[in-house]
Amino acid sequence: MNEKEIIDIEQTCMANTYSKRPVVIVKGRGATLWDVNGQEYIDCMGAYGVCVVGHSHPRVVDAIQQQAASLIACHSSLYNDARSTFLKKIVDVTPKELNKAFLANSGTETVEAAIKLARKHTGKTEIIAFMGGYHGKTFGSLSATWNKRYRTPFEPLVPGFKHVPYGRPERVKAAVTDETAAILVEPIQGEGGIKVPPNGFLGELREICDAKGALLICDEVQTGLGRTGRFFASEHFNVVPDVMCLAKAVGGGVPIGVMVAKEEVMASLKLGDHSSTFGGNPLTCAAASAAVDVVVEERLHERAASLGTYFMAKLKELQEKYRLVREVRGMGLMIGMEFRFDVYNLILGALKQGVLVLDAGRNVLRFLPPLVISKDQLNRVIEVLDAVIGEEERARVRR
Numbered sequence: 515m516n517e518k519e520i521i522d523i524e525q526t527c528m529a530n531t532y533s534k535r536p537v538v539i540v541k542g543r544g545a546t547l548w549d550v551n552g553q554e555y556i557d558c559m560g561a562y563g564v565c566v567v568g569h570s571h572p573r574v575v576d577a578i579q580q581q582a583a584s585l586i587a588c589h590s591s592l593y594n595d596a597r598s599t600f601l602k603k604i605v606d607v608t609p610k611e612l613n614k615a616f617l618a619n620s621g622t623e624t625v626e627a628a629i630k631l632a633r634k635h636t637g638k639t640e641i642i643a644f645m646g647g648y649h650g651k652t653f654g655s656l657s658a659t660w661n662k663r664y665r666t667p668f669e670p671l672v673p674g675f676k677h678v679p680y681g682r683p684e685r686v687k688a689a690v691t692d693e694t695a696a697i698l699v700e701p702i703q704g705e706g707g708i709k710v711p712p713n714g715f716l717g718e719l720r721e722i723c724d725a726k727g728a729l730l731i732c733d734e735v736q737t738g739l740g741r742t743g744r745f746f747a748s749e750h751f752n753v754v755p756d757v758m759c760l761a762k763a764v765g766g767g768v769p770i771g772v773m774v775a776k777e778e779v780m781a782s783l784k785l786g787d788h789s790s791t792f793g794g795n796p797l798t799c800a801a802a803s804a805a806v807d808v809v810v811e812e813r814l815h816e817r818a819a820s821l822g823t824y825f826m827a828k829l830k831e832l833q834e835k836y837r838l839v840r841e842v843r844g845m846g847l848m849i850g851m852e853f854r855f856d857v858y859n860l861i862l863g864a865l866k867q868g869v870l871v872l873d874a875g876r877n878v879l880r881f882l883p884p885l886v887i888s889k890d891q892l893n894r895v896i897e898v899l900d901a902v903i904g905e906e907e908r909a910r911v912r913r
């Protein structure tokens with residue numbers, strides 16, 4: 515199929531729920547993507563933060579090929595070697611207190627599972643979530659997600675959710691009651707514009723939960739597995755949650771969701787309380803085992819920390835150069851660049867010059883590149899940004 519045929523079919527046959535960029539991607543390797551015409555792109559979208567180990571990492575490809583040849587499907591009501599291998603790896607890399615996992619297929623499912631677990635464990639129904647927070651779009655997660663554009667058309671949502679300002683522990687204290695089952699928080703807000711909380715914030719949430727007998731749920735769907743320079747972003751703040759939600763990076767590109775929890779907390783989920791037909795699928799687990807191995811053995815979290823420092827410094831030079839840039843912020847290779855206007859034109863401009871970038875809200879360019887991206891590629895991204903921001907500034911002066 516040629517470019518036009520591919521686009522026509524997607525536009526005709528697919529639900530119109532994504533804002534599409536005018537490009538057909540057919541191949542990826544590391545931090546490089548190719549379109550159907552052979553044009554090359556540097557990938558700073560990383561499939562919305564999925565591709566921590568890079569596209570089609572040879573070890574992930576090999577694991578999938580080998581597993582596919584022996585067993586693809588096996589429900590979690592039967593034991594399986596690939597699942598067992600992955601479970602051991604994931605509980606080994608998460609904080610040692612989090613030693614039980616529920617396996618699902620996406621980020622939003624892990625949040626749904628965490629909400630059910632919090633209700634069952636505490637016997638309470640109230641959940642404190644945060645303004646600017648994003649947790650997915652199924653009903654429970656959507657009730658915790660802040661953006662009203664996503665929520666309002668689907669009301670009534672699940673009752674019992676309260677949103678409080680992010681980074682303001684005194685507002686959390688004021689909102690918590692004896693009915694609070696959990697505080698659900700992203701250690702760094704992603705979709706909300708790459709917001710890093712003040713240093714003691716997560717620690718204060720931990721204390722509030724301990725004082726009130728509520729669970730602390732860290733949604734590390736976007737921050738997890740090396741992205742921010744540590745295995746998990748909550749480690750930057752020396753906080754161990756009761757429950758952690760993981761997805762995106764864990765599968766090496768294959769769909770997966772993992773909710774990990776303390777044993778005594780997970781014990782509240784009894785036979786039949788929760789399930790997923792595909793959760794714990796051997797093919798997925800084999801890919802995820804390879805992805806976790808790659809992050810551990812190639813020390814990709816450390817690479818994220820050092821490349822992130824380098825890239826952030828370069829972005830800050832652009833901030834100095836252009837008044838249009840309001841702020842550069844983030845941790846590791848999870849970085850936001852806030853502008854004084856809508857960034858859509860910048861995204862299209864960068865795309866035309868071979869760089870794929872995300873947004874986070876209207877005014878923020880978001881960078882979630884594979885952690886295997888090279889310094890040369892990051893330098894090229896800076897050159898392209900310099901060109902497109904410069905062009906935008908000149909166009910604004912002319913208007």
Ligand SMILES: Cc1ncc(COP(=O)(O)O)c(C=O)c1O
Pocket residue numbers: 562620621622623625648649650651700704705733734735736761762
């Ligand atoms: C922090 C966070 N939680 C949950 C989700 C939902 O994940 P999924 O789209 O896999 O359902 C996302 C997706 O971007 C996310 O960033």
